[in-house]
Amino acid sequence: MPASSSSPSNVTVISKCTVFPDQKSSMEDLKLSVSDLPMLSCHYIQKGVLFTRPSIPIDFIISLLKHALSRTLSLFPPLAGRLTTDHHGYVYITCNDAGADFIHAVGPTLHIRDILSPIHVPESAKSFFSLDRTVSYDGHFKPILLVQVTDLVDGLFIGCSVNHAVSDGTSFWNFFNTFSEVCRNGTRRITKSPDFKRESVLISSAVLKIPEGGPKVTFNADAPIKERIFSFSRESIQRLKAKANGGKWVDFDCAIPVAELMGKINNNNDKTWVRNSSLDSSDISSFQALCAVLWRAVTRARKFPSEKMTTFRMAVNYRQRLEPKMDPYYFGNAIQSIPTYATAGDVMSRDLRWCAEQLNKNVLAHGDATVRKFVADWERDPRCFPLGNFDGAMMTMGSSPRFPMYENDFGWGKPLAVRSGRANKFDGKISAFPGRVGGGSVDLEVVLAPETMSCLESDQEFMQYITAAH
Incomplete structure (x- = not known):
């Protein structure tokens, strides 16, 4: 149905409709798991990508995307369904082909350069997403998926809002990249x-008690925050990792025999650094080193007394940690949040390596037994995930630089950038993206209280690793 609405962001909705799967679903109801249920109090995931504007007419693009979405929904029936709660209190995804919403919008004054702002993401980018502040429990009566295509002066943004109780980041990007594959190839293969x-x-028999009126987010969505994307080049991350490991950078042109070097590489996902001529699971990863330098800098910026306890949380995908292993493309939530605690005094007075080692130890310890302990703890006390910064000293790292965010092509080339909406943002929320330049670079989307952000931006230890925007 046609619509016309505008906002201070200068983004106007042109049309909105429901897209249905092109084949009827035969999938049974899917019971929400102990990793899905806690997300009922979280906002919908809001992620999307920016493209150079294709030369083909926008009406044709919109028609093409709707057709591709219809086919893709047949491959992902839960995204065209709705949530339902039975008389026992169990929550399911009913794959009833109710459809996903599709919005066509236009930003007639917005350019690619505005979205690729070298410092702070423009507020207008938040209007590339719908279902703002929608809590995932609302999937009982709202679409589980909404796709918004925003036509810019010289670009195109495709943004998705997906129910977080139905999908985590791994599932989200598998859907998004499949959507692009179907669009590009015109086939369901x-x-x-x-x-x-x-x-x-x-899959548990425990019942999550839902409060009257449904669950609410556990943080103040109206608190003042400032958001910035910090870019780290491969070289900057290499320097950080070397510092955290107390070792040296192995140059691939160095004198280490190729067979020996490749043996080390094959046993380590991070292929750049060698400590004491060996790589093993106790080595600090690039990402842990990056988290450690951010933990130190934000703790300094918050100006805590030394005895204040700080928390750094990291989301861990346990599909391959659980025994027996889950399918890598299991659709749903398969993440747990690992907290690491340290006093502000320790974080600031100890070196980068010490901070990174605390994170590393917790990640290494998170195997099958730990995953099962998390499950058992939740079953004893079913609850929604307490997302937020409750004592002012917490940081929560989400998303992952390993997600294939730039591995999608709808038929007009690879994305220029990844951006997110307003969902689940609070002081201390960090999201990691692969860098838009590739090659092992990383972008961190950092959300902080305004005064903390100002201090972080003048922190010499942190800012020396930041790469200037291209």
Whole structure:
């Protein structure tokens, strides 16, 4: 149905409709797991990508995307369904082909250069997403997925809002990249098929008690925050990792025999650094080193007394940590939040390596037994995930630089940038993206209280690793 609405961001909605799967679903109801249910109090995931404006007419693009979405929904039936709660209190995804919403919007004064702002993401980018502040529990009566296509002066932004109780980041990007693959190839034959089985320890008989009126987010969504994307080049991250490992950078032109070097590489996902001529699981990863330098800088910026306890949380995908291993493309939430605690005095007075080692130890310890302990703890006390910064000293790292955010092509080339909406943002919320220049670079989307952000931006230890925007 046609619509016309505008906002101070100068983004205007041209049309809105419901897109239905092009094939009827035969999938049974999918029970929400112990990793899905806690997300009922979280906002919908809001992520999307920016493209150079294709030369083909926008009406044709919109028609093409709707057709591709219809086909893709047949491959991802939960995204065209709705949530339902039975009389026992169990919550399910009913794959009832109710459809996903599709919005066509236009930003007639917005350019690519505005979205690629070298410092702070413009507020107008938040208008590339719909279902703002929608809590995932609302999937009982709202679409589980909404796609918004925003036509810019010289660009195109495709943004998705997805129910967080239905999907985590791994599932989200598998859907998004499949959507692009179907659009580009015009076929349902896809390379990474989702797995919808509900057969693991995650499927529980425990019942989550829902408060009257439904769950609410556990943070103040109106608190003042400032957001910035900090870019780290491969070289900057290499320097950080070397410092955290107390070792040296191995140049691939150095004198280490190729066979020996490749043996080390094959046993380590991070292929750049060697400590004491060996790589093992105790080595600090690039990402842990990056988290450690941010933990130190934000703690300094918050100006805590030395005895104040700080917390750094990292989201861990446990699909391959659980035994037996889950399918890598299991569709749903398979993440747990690992907290690492340290006093402000320790974080600031100890070196980068010490901070990174605390994170490293917790990540290494998070195996099958730890995952199962998390599940058992939740079953004893079913609850929604307490997302937020409750004592002013917390940081929460989400998303991942390993997500294939730039590995999508709808038929007009690769993305220029990844951006997110207003969802689940509070003082201390960090999201990691692969860098838009590739090659092992990383972008951190950092959300902080305004005064903390100002201090971070003048922190010499942190800012020396930041790469100037291209």
